[in-house]
Amino acid sequence: MRLEQDIRVINKLGLHTRAAAKLVKLCSRFDSSIEISNSKRRADAKSILSIMMLAACQGTELKMVIEGEDATEAIRQITELFESRFEEQE
Amino acid sequence: MFTLHGTGVGFGIAIGTARLIRRPGQEVPEYSILSEQVDQEIQRLTNGIHSAAECLSAYYEDIREESADEVHAILDAHLLMLRDPVLLEQSALIIRERLVNAEFALQLHCENLQAVFRGIDDPYMRSKSDEISQVIGRIQDELLGQHAGQSSLKGIRKGEIIVTHDLMPADTIEYRKYHVGAFLTSLGGPISHTAILARSMQIPAIVGLHEGIRYLKTGDTLVIDGKRGVVLVEPDDAALDIYEKRAAKIRRVTRELEAIKYKPARTLDGQTIELNANIEFAEELRQSLECNASGIGLYRTESLYMNRKEFPDEAEQLDVYSTLLNATDRPVTIRTLDLGADKQVDGGRRNMSLATNPALGRRAIRLCLHDLTLFKPQLRALYRASIHGDLRIMVPMISNQAELDQLFIVLDEIRDELAHEKLPFKSRIPIGGMIEVPAAAVTADIFAKRLDFLSIGTNDLIQYTLAIDRIDDEVNYLYDPLHPAVLRLVKSVIDAGQNAGIPISMCGEMAGDIECTRILLALGLREFSMDSAVISEVKQRVRETHIGEIEPMVRDLLTTNESNPYRDLIRQINR
Numbered sequence: 261m262r263l264e265q266d267i268r269v270i271n272k273l274g275l276h277t278r279a280a281a282k283l284v285k286l287c288s289r290f291d292s293s294i295e296i297s298n299s300k301r302r303a304d305a306k307s308i309l310s311i312m313m314l315a316a317c318q319g320t321e322l323k324m325v326i327e328g329e330d331a332t333e334a335i336r337q338i339t340e341l342f343e344s345r346f347e348e349q350e
Numbered sequence: 351m352f353t354l355h356g357t358g359v360g361f362g363i364a365i366g367t368a369r370l371i372r373r374p375g376q377e378v379p380e381y382s383i384l385s386e387q388v389d390q391e392i393q394r395l396t397n398g399i400h401s402a403a404e405c406l407s408a409y410y411e412d413i414r415e416e417s418a419d420e421v422h423a424i425l426d427a428h429l430l431m432l433r434d435p436v437l438l439e440q441s442a443l444i445i446r447e448r449l450v451n452a453e454f455a456l457q458l459h460c461e462n463l464q465a466v467f468r469g470i471d472d473p474y475m476r477s478k479s480d481e482i483s484q485v486i487g488r489i490q491d492e493l494l495g496q497h498a499g500q501s502s503l504k505g506i507r508k509g510e511i512i513v514t515h516d517l518m519p520a521d522t523i524e525y526r527k528y529h530v531g532a533f534l535t536s537l538g539g540p541i542s543h544t545a546i547l548a549r550s551m552q553i554p555a556i557v558g559l560h561e562g563i564r565y566l567k568t569g570d571t572l573v574i575d576g577k578r579g580v581v582l583v584e585p586d587d588a589a590l591d592i593y594e595k596r597a598a599k600i601r602r603v604t605r606e607l608e609a610i611k612y613k614p615a616r617t618l619d620g621q622t623i624e625l626n627a628n629i630e631f632a633e634e635l636r637q638s639l640e641c642n643a644s645g646i647g648l649y650r651t652e653s654l655y656m657n658r659k660e661f662p663d664e665a666e667q668l669d670v671y672s673t674l675l676n677a678t679d680r681p682v683t684i685r686t687l688d689l690g691a692d693k694q695v696d697g698g699r700r701n702m703s704l705a706t707n708p709a710l711g712r713r714a715i716r717l718c719l720h721d722l723t724l725f726k727p728q729l730r731a732l733y734r735a736s737i738h739g740d741l742r743i744m745v746p747m748i749s750n751q752a753e754l755d756q757l758f759i760v761l762d763e764i765r766d767e768l769a770h771e772k773l774p775f776k777s778r779i780p781i782g783g784m785i786e787v788p789a790a791a792v793t794a795d796i797f798a799k800r801l802d803f804l805s806i807g808t809n810d811l812i813q814y815t816l817a818i819d820r821i822d823d824e825v826n827y828l829y830d831p832l833h834p835a836v837l838r839l840v841k842s843v844i845d846a847g848q849n850a851g852i853p854i855s856m857c858g859e860m861a862g863d864i865e866c867t868r869i870l871l872a873l874g875l876r877e878f879s880m881d882s883a884v885i886s887e888v889k890q891r892v893r894e895t896h897i898g899e900i901e902p903m904v905r906d907l908l909t910t911n912e913s914n915p916y917r918d919l920i921r922q923i924n925r
Contacts, residue, residue, distance in 0.1 A: 281430050309463065317475055
């Protein structure tokens with residue numbers, strides 16, 4: 261199964277180190293391949309260095325491409341993490 | 351034997367052996383390898399990454415229980431980076447293509463990553479590139495450790511003196527663990543991370559040694575005098591003997607002071623004195639509480655604004671102030687922005703003109719009232735944070751009533767705005783003024799009627815009163831906190847407060863100077879605020895003072911007209 265979805269960074273500090281770490285930990289739990297990209301770069305969502313290179317600050321629009329058996333569940337949980345502002349206050 | 355000089359921070363004297371620590375950004379060895387060595391070098395790289403990860407993860411396990419969530423989050427992220435296959439792949443590719451050693455390949459890879467970060471607009475995000483160089487530095491340390499037997503953090507022995515380029519926030523977590531004896535760094539100033547760490551570990555440090563550290567090597571015997579900022583390298587027996595005796599004395603005094611930490615600050619004639627702490631960073635709160643400060647008498651907010659391009663917005667400040675207030679139920683006095691003069695900011699901020707004489711220029715409250723876009727976010731953040739604790743707001747550098755008029759109008763506006771936006775805040779926060787301009791000291795009675803408290807800022811008050819720039823070597827011998835003019839001004843402020851029935855405190859360096867403690871007590875001062883490290887010392891002095899007995903001598907002091915009897919009198923008071 262191949263799913264695509266746009267997602268927006270809403271937490272204040274953006275995809276900084278700690279938020280990236282949370283995202284990578286979550287993505288690594290899934291068998292599906294997960295790719296996140298901005299207008300310039302594509303990143304393997306299981307590699308923290310690649311995710312940090314996206315340098316996605318608040319308001320950035322990202323695109324997710326997820327391919328694999330558990331893609332639906334992955335999309336759901338990743339969206340939830342973004343929407344929870346990576347469990348940060350703002 | 352030779353000596354090096356820098357800025358002394360932290361406390362006391364340390365004697366120990368030097369341990370040089372290489373840090374990211376410093377040079378790593380660079381050499382070519384043969385194409386048949388490539389696989390072997392990549393294996394070396396793989397091992398290096400692996401052992402760096404092992405080492406960090408073992409350390410993480412070690413401190414997990416006792417450290418904060420914040421620390422876990424950083425270490426978590428660093429471990430993920432070390433285990434990120436991209437790191438190995440990219441660096442291995444550099445080894446293969448350029449036929450260079452693993453350390454240098456990592457360096458090149460690190461620089462590539464840094465280049466990407468430098469292109470980022472967001473300053474917060476950009477600052478995160480340091481974390482990558484730290485992680486890569488760990489691997490390089492591992493590799494060098496295997497390679498030449500050089501130091502990595504894990505071999506540090508208790509009491510060793512760390513010699514390095516600069517300390518980073520993440521290092522501070524580790525060094526606590528090792529009970530090092532002192533820090534020497536080429537970079538850094540009195541408010542650098544090194545300085546804060548040294549203060550909180552209660553060890554000496556000398557920062558800003560610049561090229562000086564090149565003359566040091568691992569294993570050198572060093573004497574560090576944190577108070578004077580001097581390093582003795584390979585001291586002779588006579589010097590060593592002197593310093594060992596001094597160090598022993600300091601240890602003895604420290605033990606004595608430790609013993610009075612939880613005793614009340616009460617004079618022999620039964621007056622209870624409030625001893626508050628001055629802090630520069632919210633992280634220093636814990637240390638202040640450990641020193642049993644009655645509260646925070648001065649939180650300087652400038653550090654929030656310095657060393658960055660963009661100024662902190664309301665939300666960021668709200669977060670900092672709320673965290674601070676939530677952490678204690680003791681009173682916390684936060685001073686509004688005191689930029690200008692010796693505290694210039696980096697950022698390309700408009701209106702930050704370089705005046706010919708910045709100390710007399712548009713600074714502190716003048717700057718804030720001139721630029722409300724700078725001032726209002728801070729005041730809004732303070733009002734919003736006020737619900738989390740016992741907050742008082744203090745305004746620096748006020749010199750006339752018009753400034754107070756304007757301030758009160760702005761505060762009214764802010765309360766209206768917040769009420770309108772339905773944001774919670776305390777409407778009645780004590781507002782105080784810092785008395786540091788002689789004009790304000792002379793008219794303190796007028797200020798005292800309009801404000802809830804006053805705090806005497808002696809550093810500026812003395813320099814303005816005596817017309818002395820303290821950092822000017824040619825005149826700083828004239829800097830004298832006990833000049834009768836200064837004492838009379840201090841007295842008139844204290845009297846004004848007593849007449850108006852509002853509290854008067856003192857938050858300049860004079861408040862933490864035990865040579866002045868008794869005199870200030872006799873002048874009627876009952877609230878002091880100082881660096882938390884000197885609270886116990888001042889408390890000891892308070893506990894040995896009978897105010898009634900010294901009052902007549904201090905009265906004489908204000909009218910003595912010759913310099914020699916004046917000094918004698920001070921000696922007598924302090925006996």
